[in-house]
Amino acid sequence: MPDVVLQARGLAKAFASPAGPLPVLTDVSLEIFAGESVSIRGSSGSGKTTLLQQLGGLDQPDSGEVRILAPGAGLVAPRSSLGRGVGFVFQNYQLMPELTALENVALAARIAGAPSESATADARSLLTQVGLGARLEHLPTKLSGGECQRVAIARALVNRPSVILADEPTGNLDERTGAEIMDLLLGVVAERGAALILVTHSREFAERAHRRFVLSGGVLTPA
Amino acid sequence: MPWFLHLALRQLFPPGKRFPAFATVSILGVGLGVASLLIVQTVMNGFGEEHRLRIRESFGDCQVTGPAPIERPEALAKQLAASPEVSSASPYAEGPALARNGDFSGIAQVRGIDPSDPAQPARKYVYGGSFDELDDGRIILGVGLARALRVRIGDRIEIWSPAMAERAEKGKAPLPAEFEVCAVIQTGFTEVDNAAALIPLRRFREIWNLGPRAHGLTLRLKQPALAEATAGRLAVGHPELRFRPWQDIKKDFLAAIRFEKTMLFFLMFIITLVASFSIGSTLFSAVIRRSREVGVLASLGAARWQVVALFGLQGLLIGALGTLLGFVLTWTILAFRDGILGTINRLFGGGDMVANIYQFSKVPLHYDATDFVIAAAFTLLTTAIAGLVPALWAAGRKPSEAMRDA
Structure with a gap:
């Protein structure tokens, strides 16, 4: 049995509104295991980003x-x-525009x-792995959307986290680039043994995850 | 280098931009504020120093006078000069007279001095001729007075003293004293240059019928700054005499200069404060614009104090670079001050106010390290606060809110 890397129990969240508290999450529980990918779909405003x-x-x-499982610290x-x-x-x-x-x-x-030295070495290695070995010194303004998202994926992975949380990672990309990014994300996350929680509108991408959920009415249900 | 310092530098000076708008305008604003503050302070110091020097050189470090002319001034001078605090003591006499060269005349403030005194300040200001040629038949004139009388070195002038009126009253012919001009002095202090006439004390006594007496003694002290305390000690044993340190001779004037400097510091400091507030306001806008980045930094695990440092350092860096620019601007503007002032005078027809009103030949300066340290400290403090307020605001936000509001 793989290790649990993320555990959520009874999550509830409401936002204040002029008409009173507006519940977004009512009772969400979730358990994610190492190396597992999970997709969460839902309509706009259903609370995916909030979750x-x-x-x-x-x-x-x-x-x-x-x-969440933190390296060397257990579930924290x-x-x-x-x-x-x-x-x-x-x-x-969400890259820093002034940094390469x-x-x-x-x-x-x-x-x-x-x-500094090991951070740069790790970053160089990861960027090469995501296919940006020739774009290391480029500023985000000089990169395409797909290339920026590759940088963001490398950034998310550089500290070897146990869980990657991806919020609509293909939302701003065309179909072909989106598919490339999904391939890369699923591949590189699996290769590093991390778990992935993918929030997406796309049924096609959601289907590629090991487990699939739908968020509706503040509750998470298996798709 | 810590990551937040690296990022702060990159955000202030993004790669590929030679003059990034925010940093350039902010640094220039602080630099101009600091330069205004320091230029005013340095020029005011210069005026103060120049006035203090003129006062000391005109009246001595300490002036000894009595209710009547001093009877045995040479003996008193010898006695006072023996004090370890006194460099030299010399009797003097002074009074107004009419100076005349044919059809040209002017009012001269004649001063009888000891020509053999090597500490005579007039030696420093000889513009033409030789101080050492001063004797009973020769006179030294201020450059303005020499021009008014149309005389050059070697020309002869007449001096008509008030004592000659007494001769006329007694029915005697009031004959003027004749002198050959042996030197011209230029002190840069217009009041002195337009009236000064120096002759030997012995000759002054003859013309003014003073006998062996003198109007007073001029003391040069080893530590002029301590003149007030020294004068108090020297006065012991001489109740009939008045010992006036140079600080006391023009007390109100010196106090007015100090007050003027303090007021100008206060007013100029407000300029720096305004510049700092504008940094705070611009930095606030920048922080709001970067809200998402603050959220992203939090998602990467940045601690609150690191976010505070990131934006606080930007304020501090602007303050430090602005202060440095202010120092350079101060030095540059002051180095070309006379040219700048001349241009302003030519453009607005104000005339040479420095010479006409303030009686100096050029804008005086005195760099005081304390002013620079105070200006730098105030500026760094205010810009640090200006940067810190938006930094604390940014660090206090929830990452989720920061990312949503941007």
């Missing part, structure tokens, strides 16, 4: 708890494992505490 933020520690749930609260236990891939890439591709990836390693 991902609770799972990754970017926001606190109103109730319930999340635990996601906030304390940011950058090490969990890696994010966003729809809009190499620096963007190395930055994640530097923040996690890696020395």
Whole structure:
């Protein structure tokens, strides 16, 4: 039985609105194992991004708890494992515009505490692995959307996290590039033994995950 | 280099942009503020120093006078010069007279001095001729007075003293004293240059009927800055005499200069403060624009203090570079100050106010390291605060909110 790398129990989240609290997540529980990929689909506004933020520690749930496997520390609260236990891939890439591709990836390693030389070496190796060996010194403005997303994937993986949370990683890409990115993401995540939680609108991409869920009415149900 | 410092430098100076708008405008704003502050302070210091020097050289470090002319001034000078705090002591006498060269005349402030005194300040200001040629038949004139009388070195002038009026009252012919001009002095202090006439004390006594007496003694001290305390010690045992240190001779004037400098510092500091606030406001806009990046940094595991350092350092870097630019601007503008002032005078027809009103031949300067340290400290402090406020705001936000609001 593979190790549990992410555990969420009874997650609930509501946002304030003029008409009173607006529940987005009511009771979400989830368990993810090492090397596993999970897809979450749902209509716009169903709370997919909110769920991902609770799972990754970017926001606190109103109730319930999340635990993530951090290297050498066991299952811990996601906030304390940011950058090490969990890696994010966003729809809009979210690269630092003033840093080169190499620096963007190395930055994640530097923040996690890696020395400059090893951070750069790891970043170079990962960027080569995602096919950007010739674009190391390019700024994000000089890269295509697909190339930016490859940089973002390398950045998410550089600290060898146990879970990758990908929020619509192909949302801004054309069909062919999107398919390439999905191939790369699934391949490289599996190769590194990490788990993947993929939030997507695309049924086709969702079908490629080991397990599939739909988020609707604040509840996660198997597809 | 810590990652946040590297990122702060990159955000301020993005690659491929020679003059990034935010950094350039902010640094220039701080630089101009610092330069305004320091230029005003340095020129005010210059005016203050120049006035203090003129006061000391005109009146001595300490002036000794009595209710009447001093009866045995040479003996008193010898006694005071024996004090370890006194460099030299020399009697003087002074009074107004009419100076005349044919059809040209002017009011001269004649001063009788000891020509053999090597510490005579007039020696430093000889513009033409020789101080050492001063004797009973020769006179040294201020350059302005020499021009008014249309005389050159070697020309002869007449001096009409008030004592000659007494001769006329007694029915005697009021004959003027004749002198050959042996030197011209230019102190740069217009009031002195337009009236000064120096003759030997012995000759002054003859013309003014002073006998062996003198109007006072001029003391040069080993430590002029301590003149007030020294004057107090020297006065002991001389109750009939008044010992006035140079600080006391023009006390109100010196106090006015100090007050003016303090007020100008305050006003100029406000300029730096305004520049710092504009940095704070621009940095706030930058932080809001970078909200998503703040969220991303949090998602990468950046601690709050590191986000504070990232934006706080940008304020501090702008402050440091602006201060440096301010120093360079100060030095450059002050190096060309007379040319700049001349251009302004030509453009606006203000005339040479420095010479006419402030009585200096050029804009005086005095660089004081303390002013530079204070300006740098204030600027760094205010720009650091200006950077810190938006930095704290950014670091205090939830990553999810930061990413959603951008």
